[in-house]
Amino acid sequence: MLPGRCVVELLYDVVSPYSYVGFEIMTRCSREWSNMDLKLRPVLAGGIFKGLGIDHTKFVNTKFSPTSESRARYNQMEIKRFATHYDVPFNHPADFKSYQRRGSLRAQRLVKAVQIDHPERLEDISRSLSQRVFINDLDIYEDDSLLQACTKIGFSQLESSNLLKRISDEDVKTSLKSSTEKAVKEGVFGVPTYFLIDRTGEKEMFFGSDRIFMIAHRLGENWMPNTR
Amino acid sequence: MLPGRCVVELLYDVVSPYSYVGFEIMTRCSREWSNMDLKLRPVLAGGIFKGLGIDHTKFVNTKFSPTSESRARYNQMEIKRFATHYDVPFNHPADFKSYQRRGSLRAQRLVKAVQIDHPERLEDISRSLSQRVFINDLDIYEDDSLLQACTKIGFSQLESSNLLKRISDEDVKTSLKSSTEKAVKEGVFGVPTYFLIDRTGEKEMFFGSDRIFMIAHRLGENWMPNTR
Numbered sequence: 001m002l003p004g005r006c007v008v009e010l011l012y013d014v015v016s017p018y019s020y021v022g023f024e025i026m027t028r029c030s031r032e033w034s035n036m037d038l039k040l041r042p043v044l045a046g047g048i049f050k051g052l053g054i055d056h057t058k059f060v061n062t063k064f065s066p067t068s069e070s071r072a073r074y075n076q077m078e079i080k081r082f083a084t085h086y087d088v089p090f091n092h093p094a095d096f097k098s099y100q101r102r103g104s105l106r107a108q109r110l111v112k113a114v115q116i117d118h119p120e121r122l123e124d125i126s127r128s129l130s131q132r133v134f135i136n137d138l139d140i141y142e143d144d145s146l147l148q149a150c151t152k153i154g155f156s157q158l159e160s161s162n163l164l165k166r167i168s169d170e171d172v173k174t175s176l177k178s179s180t181e182k183a184v185k186e187g188v189f190g191v192p193t194y195f196l197i198d199r200t201g202e203k204e205m206f207f208g209s210d211r212i213f214m215i216a217h218r219l220g221e222n223w224m225p226n227t228r
Numbered sequence: 229m230l231p232g233r234c235v236v237e238l239l240y241d242v243v244s245p246y247s248y249v250g251f252e253i254m255t256r257c258s259r260e261w262s263n264m265d266l267k268l269r270p271v272l273a274g275g276i277f278k279g280l281g282i283d284h285t286k287f288v289n290t291k292f293s294p295t296s297e298s299r300a301r302y303n304q305m306e307i308k309r310f311a312t313h314y315d316v317p318f319n320h321p322a323d324f325k326s327y328q329r330r331g332s333l334r335a336q337r338l339v340k341a342v343q344i345d346h347p348e349r350l351e352d353i354s355r356s357l358s359q360r361v362f363i364n365d366l367d368i369y370e371d372d373s374l375l376q377a378c379t380k381i382g383f384s385q386l387e388s389s390n391l392l393k394r395i396s397d398e399d400v401k402t403s404l405k406s407s408t409e410k411a412v413k414e415g416v417f418g419v420p421t422y423f424l425i426d427r428t429g430e431k432e433m434f435f436g437s438d439r440i441f442m443i444a445h446r447l448g449e450n451w452m453p454n455t456r
Contacts, residue, residue: 052296068280071417074435085442189298207302210438214313 001220004199007037008215011183011193013045014111014129015104015140017079017090022192022209023130024088027123029212033221040122042111043180045191046103051184082209093137106167107140110149112176113166124153229448232427235265236443239411239421241273242339242357243332243368245307245318250420250437251358252316255351257440261449268350270339271408273419274331279412310437321365334395335368338377340404341394352381 010026012019030038076092083090093099107129114125128149132138139145143164150160166172183193187205194206196215206215216223238254240247258266304320311318321327335357342353356377360366367373371392378388394400411421415433422434424443434443444451 052298054296068282068417070280070412070415073415074417074433078435081442085445184298187298187302189296189302205302207306213441214309217313 002196002198002218005035005037006199006219007039007195007197009039009041009195009197011041011043011188011191011195012126013043013104013191014107014126015099015133016045016191017096017134018082018209019045019191020130020134021079021083021086021088021090022194022212023126025086025209025212026192026194027127029216029221033216033219035219035221040115040126041179041183042108042115042122042126042176043183043188043191044105044108044176046105047177047180048184048188048190051181052189089131089135091135091137093133099133099140102139102141104140106146107149109167109172109176110146110163112179113163113169113172114150116172116175117163117166118155118159121153121155125149128153230424230426230446233263233265234427234447235267235423235425237267237269237423237425239269239271239416239419239423240354241271241332241419242335242354243327243361244273244419245324245362246310246437247273247419248358248362249307249311249314249316249318250422250440251354253314253437253440254420254422255355257444257449261444261447263447263449268343268354269407269411270336270343270350270354270404271411271416271419272333272336272404274333275405275408276412276416276418279409280417317359317363319363319365321361327361327368330367330369332368334374335377337395337400337404338374338391340407341391341397341400342378344400344403345391345394346383346387349381349383353377356381 008026008030010023012023014020026038030036080090080092111122111126111129115122129140132140132145132149138148140149146164146167147157147160150163151157155163186195188207190207192207192209194212194215196204196206196218204218206212213223236254236258238251240251242248254266258264308318308320339350339354339357343350357368360368360373360377366376368377374392374395375385375388378391379385383391414423418435420435420437422440422443424432424434424446432446434440441451
């Protein structure tokens with residue numbers, strides 16, 4: 001067990017299903033665990049693949065090997081079962097590939113804009129966008145969709161349209177780009193990724209929504225939180 | 229929680245690292261849990277890939293996408309950390325690719341021969357072979373290696389050499405082939421795979437050494453067993 005207070009950095013993208021589930025579990029843990037501060041680090045999943053030289057359009061347009069129909073069928077079932085186990089509301093969007101095709105660049109820039117202008121609302125806007133996809137099967141690409149994600153969590157019309165304008169600003173674009181490039185340099189290859197940082201600054205990396213139990217173990221915290 | 233006594237079928241291959249760790253965790257659970265019978269089902273991992281039309285030599289000789297150096301580095305660390313968490317002895321073989329290149333056909337046939345001729349020793353021979361690879365970095369391909377795996381667990385010289393001869397017998401070969409083909413038909417795409425079968429015969433599939441906690445949850449059994 002690590003001594004002293006620790007930080008967990010969560011690297012996530014609102015359009016990734018396991019990232020969404022991992023986000024929900026981790027934010028819940030952060031409310032229940034006394035020994036940890038959670039730091040949300042939005043990144044662009046597509047940008048990570050690009051940074052690694054992986055053509056992520058292959059995920060959408062072609063089968064990538066090694067895979068199979070069996071695995072695809074299992075994965076479809078597993079994400080739902082996994083989310084249910086942790087009591088995270090989850091529905092499969094009817095056409096998830098359409099979300100992948102459009103990507104999360106605009107959505108993650110909105111997340112970044114909120115992080116910069118209203119840092120206390122970062123968790124809420126991230127959840128609002130993910131829930132559109134994974135609960136309500138609603139777009140997160142069009143202007144109206146992004147505005148709705150903002151007003152849903154209590155931003156006024158004016159605040160929401162200001163945030164929407166912000167996604168075209170250089171500082172917001174650059175901030176998302178730098179976060180993503182930094183992640184690639186740190187060895188990140190997908191989301192969700194968790195960095196557990198102890199009080200000496202020592203960093204340990206965990207990939208996947210299914211490795212949080214190890215972080216709990218390191219912190220001497222209870223596992224599992226609120227399972228059915 | 230499932231009512232009544234259940235069966236868990238564990239599909240595994242002694243040369244797969246996560247399969248080995250999943251085997252160790254599950255056999256330990258089976259000794260501690262009162263509500264479950266464990267049924268070991270050796271299969272040929274390479275045969276599953278072949279059955280799915282996946283060229284598994286690509287795993288050995290080339291990079292398959294999507295992957296990266298970052299991911300490979302992480303995986304190398306993660307399997308060891310995962311095994312350590314569950315108190316399963318694990319060392320990386322110096323050249324794991326050489327094991328993959330030789331494959332586990334002869335080893336899994338030996339496992340099958342033991343399953344047929346000495347079913348009560350099935351768990352032991354499986355562990356004996358996996359431990360050669362993942363503790364002692366010893367070959368599981370040559371005749372002498374297979375003989376040693378047998379004598380190590382108390383088979384006599386005569387029994388061991390009889391078992392070695394058995395791996396060329398048609399019934400042993402056919403048995404491994406049928407098990408593997410049956411697995412592919414059941415939707416299996418890799419090892420370890422667990423089928424949880426309730427008393428009505430209902431089957432639920434779990435893939436991966438990191439999903440046993442869900443089986444525990446279904447069975448109402450304690451999780452986690454003997455972690456450090």
